[in-house]
Structure formats: structure tokens, C-alpha cells
Amino acid sequence: MSVVLQVREQKVTAEEIVPLLANYQLLPQLLREIIIDQAIAPYTCTPEEQEKACQAFYIKQRLKTEAERQAWLHGRGMTAEQILKLVTRALRLEKFKQATWKNEVDAYFNIRKPLLDRVVYSVIHTKDSGIAQEIYFRLQAGEQSFTELAPKYSIGPEARNQGIVGPVELGKLHPTLAKLLMVSQPGQLLPPTPIDQWFLILRLEKILSVELNEATRWQLRHELFTNWLEQQVAELKPINHNQEAANFEHKE
Structure with missing residues (x-):
């Protein structure tokens, strides 16, 4: 059995990962993130969007120089490419939401409005x-x-x-x-x-009374996305560790 992680004296094998995730109630979140990655895979960001997202990230982390950025990446075992994927993920997710539910927001607003007021x-x-x-x-x-x-x-x-x-x-x-x-x-x-x-x-x-402005549209798209995501996870919900492993390997 191959060791994929060591925490102090404890060695964790590949076969133990999924049961551990289930024990710590982290498996549903992992499944959500994998489903999101699959959904946003077709969506990209422009070079301008990438640059803006990276700059905002580095400012938030207070990394002013290239040397500071490289040291930060090295300390976390990450590459610049991984950071780029991380910081543009939210943008790509928003593009997915807009493309998927842009024609449903108005009708959904009429349903939700009484409780949004x-x-x-x-x-x-x-x-x-x-x-x-x-x-x-x-x-x-x-x-x-x-x-x-x-x-x-x-x-x-x-x-x-x-x-x-x-x-x-x-x-x-x-x-x-x-x-x-x-x-x-x-x-x-x-x-x-x-x-x-x-x-x-x-x-x-x-x-x-709530208005259907851009902020409300964002909120409604997020609600529709959340409902969709929970449905996707529910359909993959494992019933035991063996099934969990099968689901995990399938999503991989």
C-alpha cells in the first residue's frame, strides 16, 4: 500500500484516504469541489482577467515583490500555475453560473420575490x-x-x-x-x-420591496447553483466506504 501522506508518525495510504475523509465528514465537500471543477472546465479567463485576479490575490496576501511571492509559493509547495488556477476559479465559476442559469433568473425571481422582500x-x-x-x-x-x-x-x-x-x-x-x-x-x-x-x-x-438588479441576479444565480450542486452531490452520496472509494475513483 502506497503512503500518500505522513502526519508526524502516522502514515496514510491511498486506500485510507476516502474512509478518513468520510470519518471527518469532508467527503461531501471534496465531491462538491470535484463537481465544480468538472463544471467550469470549459470556461477560461482572459489574460487581463488573470492578471487582475493574481494581483488582487497577492495584495491580499501582502506579497509585494517577486521574491516574496516565490518564497510564499515555495513554503506551500505550490507553483505559479496552481495559484493562477486557484485565483481564477471564482471567475470561471461565475461564468458557468451565468451561462447555465441566465434564462431562468427572471422566472425564479418571481417565485422567490415574496421571501426576498x-x-x-x-x-x-x-x-x-x-x-x-x-x-x-x-x-x-x-x-x-x-x-x-x-x-x-x-x-x-x-x-x-x-x-x-x-x-x-x-x-x-x-x-x-x-x-x-x-x-x-x-x-x-x-x-x-x-x-x-x-x-x-x-x-x-x-x-x-426587492428589485431585480445585478446584486439580486447574482444572489439568485448563486441559489440556483447551490441547489444544483447539492442535487449533484446527493446523487453521488455513498452508502459505505467501498462505495465511497468507487465514487472517488470514478470522479478522479
């Missing part, structure tokens, strides 16, 4: 239903405000912000909370609502 809302968390009702009646009657009540009664982090949360994407909130805010009108006070172990008193303050 951001909201600002006031909330008070409490585990006591009686206190929740009392807070609600005070707010409803205008006797006190969220600004006054949240720091005193709320157990959530909003207590430090006078009860204000956001702006935050609806899709990042608890599903029940998101649904309540989606059907609310700005300024509408909602009665205490049980969510998990909490009672929430809510008031929607503002809705910030």
Missing part, C-alpha cells in the same frame, strides 16, 4: 401569555409604545433596539413570523401570537 417590524418576545396580553392592550390603547415596553419586557435581542428588527429578508425569518408579516399592513398591530415557546406581539413598520 425585506421588512422592518417591531416585536416583543415573552414566554408569559398574561404579560403578552397586557402588553398588547397597552399598545392597542396607546398607553405605551414599543420603545418603552420592549426594553422592559422583551426577552429577545430586540430589547436592545426598542423592539425594532430589520431590515431583514422575509425568507430568513421563522416561517410563521414571515407569513404574519406578509399579510400585514404597515402600522398594523397584531395580537399575541404563539410561535414555538414564545408569545410575540408584532407590528409591521415597513416593507422594502
Whole structure:
């Protein structure tokens, strides 16, 4: 059995690599990276893109001179060609995303928009239903405000912000909370609502509708890519070490 890696006194053979990756839960990530490399293989970068990416990388690493760069490469056992492949990988991946999903983003945006919209809302968390009702009646009657009540009664982090949360994407909130805010009108006070172990008193303050700009397109392409990648990995998911080895050798 050939030794491919030695860590102090431990020698790791080629046959042991895949079981070790599985034991440390690193095999799925390895499969993801191999799948990505296969997907972006047809895509290249222009000399200008390569130069810009390399310069940005060396600036980030604070390598100002050629001697410093060569010493850095030597210390990590890497070549300039390997660095070039590394620093242009993100660019090639973005080209793959654009080419693969450029015609799907608009339709996907229409599906995702309700949960991409951001909201600002006031909330008070409490585990006591009686206190929740009392807070609600005070707010409803205008006797006190969220600004006054949240720091005193709320157990959530909003207590430090006078009860204000956001702006935050609806899709990042608890599903029940998101649904309540989606059907609310700005300024509408909602009665205490049980969510998990909490009672929430809510008031929607503002809705910030998302626009299909370049930043949103990038986010949606990334979501589509992530969904695709996880599906690819799931199809290769090994059920035992022997199968893991077979999958690994196949991808190689």
C-alpha cells in the first residue's frame, strides 16, 4: 500500500484516504469541489482577467515583490500555475453560473420575490401569555409604545433596539413570523401570537420591496447553483466506504 501522506508518525495510504475523509465528514465537500471543477472546465479567463485576479490575490496576501511571492509559493509547495488556477476559479465559476442559469433568473425571481422582500417590524418576545396580553392592550390603547415596553419586557435581542428588527429578508425569518408579516399592513398591530415557546406581539413598520438588479441576479444565480450542486452531490452520496472509494475513483 502506497503512503500518500505522513502526519508526524502516522502514515496514510491511498486506500485510507476516502474512509478518513468520510470519518471527518469532508467527503461531501471534496465531491462538491470535484463537481465544480468538472463544471467550469470549459470556461477560461482572459489574460487581463488573470492578471487582475493574481494581483488582487497577492495584495491580499501582502506579497509585494517577486521574491516574496516565490518564497510564499515555495513554503506551500505550490507553483505559479496552481495559484493562477486557484485565483481564477471564482471567475470561471461565475461564468458557468451565468451561462447555465441566465434564462431562468427572471422566472425564479418571481417565485422567490415574496421571501426576498425585506421588512422592518417591531416585536416583543415573552414566554408569559398574561404579560403578552397586557402588553398588547397597552399598545392597542396607546398607553405605551414599543420603545418603552420592549426594553422592559422583551426577552429577545430586540430589547436592545426598542423592539425594532430589520431590515431583514422575509425568507430568513421563522416561517410563521414571515407569513404574519406578509399579510400585514404597515402600522398594523397584531395580537399575541404563539410561535414555538414564545408569545410575540408584532407590528409591521415597513416593507422594502426587492428589485431585480445585478446584486439580486447574482444572489439568485448563486441559489440556483447551490441547489444544483447539492442535487449533484446527493446523487453521488455513498452508502459505505467501498462505495465511497468507487465514487472517488470514478470522479478522479
